[in-house]
Amino acid sequence: MKKKIKDLKQKINQYDFIIIGAGGTALAAAMYAARLGLKTLVLGSTYGTELPIGGVITTTHIVENYPGFIRLSGVELAKKLEEHAKSYKEVTIKNEKVSEIKKNGNCFLVSTENKRNYVGKTILFATGTKWRKLPDSVKGSREFENKGVSYCALCDGPLFKGKVVAVIGGSDSAAKDALLLSEYTKKVYIIYRGEQIHPEPINMERIKKNKKIEIINNTNVIEIKGKNSVESVVLDKPYKGKKELKVQGVFVAIGHIPISDLAKNLGVKLNEKGEIEINHATSETNIPGVYAAGDVTDKPFKQLITGVADGCTAAYSAYQYITKNKILTC
Amino acid sequence: MAINLYSTPTCPWCAKTREFFKKNKIKYKDIDVSSNKKALQEMFKKSGQMGVPVIDVNGKIIVGYNETELKKLLKK
Numbered sequence: 492m493k494k495k496i497k498d499l500k501q502k503i504n505q506y507d508f509i510i511i512g513a514g515g516t517a518l519a520a521a522m523y524a525a526r527l528g529l530k531t532l533v534l535g536s537t538y539g540t541e542l543p544i545g546g547v548i549t550t551t552h553i554v555e556n557y558p559g560f561i562r563l564s565g566v567e568l569a570k571k572l573e574e575h576a577k578s579y580k581e582v583t584i585k586n587e588k589v590s591e592i593k594k595n596g597n598c599f600l601v602s603t604e605n606k607r608n609y610v611g612k613t614i615l616f617a618t619g620t621k622w623r624k625l626p627d628s629v630k631g632s633r634e635f636e637n638k639g640v641s642y643c644a645l646c647d648g649p650l651f652k653g654k655v656v657a658v659i660g661g662s663d664s665a666a667k668d669a670l671l672l673s674e675y676t677k678k679v680y681i682i683y684r685g686e687q688i689h690p691e692p693i694n695m696e697r698i699k700k701n702k703k704i705e706i707i708n709n710t711n712v713i714e715i716k717g718k719n720s721v722e723s724v725v726l727d728k729p730y731k732g733k734k735e736l737k738v739q740g741v742f743v744a745i746g747h748i749p750i751s752d753l754a755k756n757l758g759v760k761l762n763e764k765g766e767i768e769i770n771h772a773t774s775e776t777n778i779p780g781v782y783a784a785g786d787v788t789d790k791p792f793k794q795l796i797t798g799v800a801d802g803c804t805a806a807y808s809a810y811q812y813i814t815k816n817k818i819l820t821c
Numbered sequence: 822m823a824i825n826l827y828s829t830p831t832c833p834w835c836a837k838t839r840e841f842f843k844k845n846k847i848k849y850k851d852i853d854v855s856s857n858k859k860a861l862q863e864m865f866k867k868s869g870q871m872g873v874p875v876i877d878v879n880g881k882i883i884v885g886y887n888e889t890e891l892k893k894l895l896k897k
Binding site for chain 2: 543545
């Protein structure tokens, strides 16, 4: 009797496709896997970042580069992706964080922080990235975190109404943060260490037209100063004759770090940046039955639209792997 | 139990906190600090934070969305 119950429990917790992470890439992969008839489990409020289901797109104010929607908020898009995945009975989404993944016969044993175990015939890492923090060498960067130093313009931007803020970074994300912040603040400085900020041309044009935004290229912030909260930043070279710039907020957008520790522990091959190396045509990693998609991979163009495509490719590869190898049970 | 959630309408972590309260049927007061300067000052005074969400559970402050901490405080 006891054995029967144990077998039943094991069967319930057995899936064809277990997705680690619950961002847009993961949700799209789940939707496609369900269409292929795979019993699919999505685990995690994107592991390591504490983001809501939908992942990093939920921190994007406006999305204009996802086909089918001319303009919608990141939160709205995430909701649609979640609803789409959930509309299939084959998909289960659990708000659990994965702590370990081990090879288990011809399958994989996935353990979560709340001491639950799941068995998967295949695994997809869609763990995404987390924000790169300012280095400790920037004095005051830790001390003033959430006291004027923010990593989420969408969250905290409205708190800086009528103030002067700085955005550190030169990417499209930095440009979008600056554009969003200009809706609330009196002035936005973009401070970038490189020669020239490099957003998408459409956002570069918007920046150029925006009278509240001023770009300071070839410059580093070396210190953040203040009493109870941020009052100024110190630059490594003078700007308009001054090394100290009065700002009340510092928004950091200096890139992302791939969340690939779990994959690494399983023996998945990473590149020097810590990104998961995948076959760009199939989303396969070096371990049979293990796939990766989205921002955590070594693909250079990281957008939701590309992550979603790779997620669906991974689902198809997993389906082929299971059928070709005739993995009926674990 | 008095619970205040200091939030902004655009913050995803605030949305997640609301979802947590709803799921656990917990009553709370949602205070939008983006449109309420006095509340923003109150949040800063209580927590020293200029980032949302800030959650005040009977005077105990939680910064950011932290489910473990929230569960711990709500059990007391």
